[in-house]
Amino acid sequence: MPTKILSVDDSKTIRLIVAKAFKPFDCEVSEAANGVEGLAAAARVMPDLIVLDITMPVMDGVEMLSKLKSDAALKNIPVIMLTAESGRENVLKIAKMGVRDYLVKPFKEEQLLEKVTRVVNLQPKEAGKGTVRTLNDPLLILVVDDKPAIIQQISEGLASTPWKVIGKQDLASSVAEIKTSKFDAVFTSLTLPNDEGMNLFQQLRSNPLTKPIPVFGMCLKSDAATQTRAEQAGFTGVVNKPIDMEMVQIKLIKALNIDISTRYFATDGDVQLVMLPAKISTHTTGDIERFLQPKIEEMVNAGMTKLIIDLSKVVEVDVSLVKIIIGTMQKCQEFNIRTRIVGNEQSTGALKGFSETSDLTLDPSLEAAKGLFK
Amino acid sequence: MIFPVFFAVLNNAPLFILIGLPAPAIMSRLMVNLADISVRDYVTNGVKDVFSTMLSMKVEVLDPTTTVTFEGEKMVGSVGFAGKVMGVININLTCAFAAQIAGTMLGMDPKDLLAGTEVNDVIGEMSNMVGGNLKSHLCDAGLTCALSIPSITRGIKFQIESIEGTSHERFVFKYQDHFVAVDLRMKPGE
Known part of the structure; x- marks a missing residue:
């Protein structure tokens, strides 16, 4: 069942930006241009979450929230406030109104999604379709290692499959690549400088769009401490170096539930x-x-x-x-x-x-x- | 709450609306309060933040005395604030650049947006964000005020002037070949 989001804002721009942010997810986004329309839409749609602007004509967000909270049928709908004002007084006022969270404009889509995923569970659109991958389906795999030989080994090891490997050597270039390509799985060295492997994992997990991607850590078989740390952090799995390519394939097949x-x-x-x-x-x-x-x-x-x-x-x-x-x-x-x-x-x-x-x-x-x- | 109106616009025929002059005592108190806060930094950072966050555009901050000429149709996004301090913040830019901004923000082709209401809405929302940011800092400094709904003015040839007793600060920004001039006019409120 899709997550129902109600966006209440007098600015069409903001409503478009909010709707765009939820496009990759299994969501139904409804819109309203002021508090009066917002209350009517809330009663009609019964959304899972309301993203509510404060400054609006006809009825502002504060009044709408107060009416929402006094309505027995609507009072439990979580609300995230959007405001152009980040002043202390304003923030305190918002906090007292019983909202789940607030976001100060200007904001990035990722910031909105981060706040929203703390309140409702967002599922990427593909996840709901129940499609099963087979061995003939292409996959895009990101391999992050500062040792080019490791990237080459994995690329060559998967050359007989329809799976494509993109190699990167550091966090910055990996993050840039993730923004432009849709990866099915990520392998990252756990011994990159400045703990960049762990940092990459955390960034992937904090974004609802990349959260479901299986992430495998790579380290020496003898490095038990690093393996334990990765497992505790929630990595999908750990691949030991020297790399056994059959094991890599098996781990990918299992993590992506590929029909073999x-x-x-x-x-x-x-x-x-x-x-x-x-x-x-x-x-x-x-x-x-x-x-x-x-x-x-x-x-x-x-x-x-x-x-x-x-x-x-x-x-x-x-x-x-x-x-x-x-x-x-x-x-x-x-x-x-x-x-x-x-x-x-x-x-x-x-x-x-x-x-x-x-x-x-x-x-x-x-x-x-x-x-x-x- | 009554918001101050500093201007009205007619193509080729500017019309100015004046607001009563503040009492000297209140004015001096306002000056002291404003001196305590970095209005220039707040506006500059606010504009830079809106451009970088919403548009991934890195704007260049120019000397405020830079002469800026807007060719063709111009657009001004305005937001007023009223309370212990009253004023208006105007964001001036060409309609062509406004359409480019709207296209970037909404993921649409700027050519399809030139005459559209979407451009007005985007520039109005940008004004709201810049004004909201400044208003928050003013409130934190004790100059409590409320923000108006943003408004948009479009035209080929018009100008906006300050009334006597109103402070005026200009901020000039540049992105590629496009200029953005931000005018902040303030006077003490009630």
């Missing part, structure tokens, strides 16, 4: 394919176990009855691979799904060495396997 099922599962006509990689890691096993049940349920719902386990890319045959094959076949049996296995020379030979798979017949190609279903 396409890495292992695909359909070919009326056949469901389970494609296993060259080497099975702990993460692969976990991913396949996680996706197998829902994929088989999807098959059953769609009336599909054929599944092929594709081992044509497998290089290393071990117990983990055997477990995946047996587990998949058992699951298929439960749902009366017919299975075939496609193997290469290496996997066909190696699987004979395991008692659980020694009797299995492997087909030489996908086409052959599909033909043998008939």
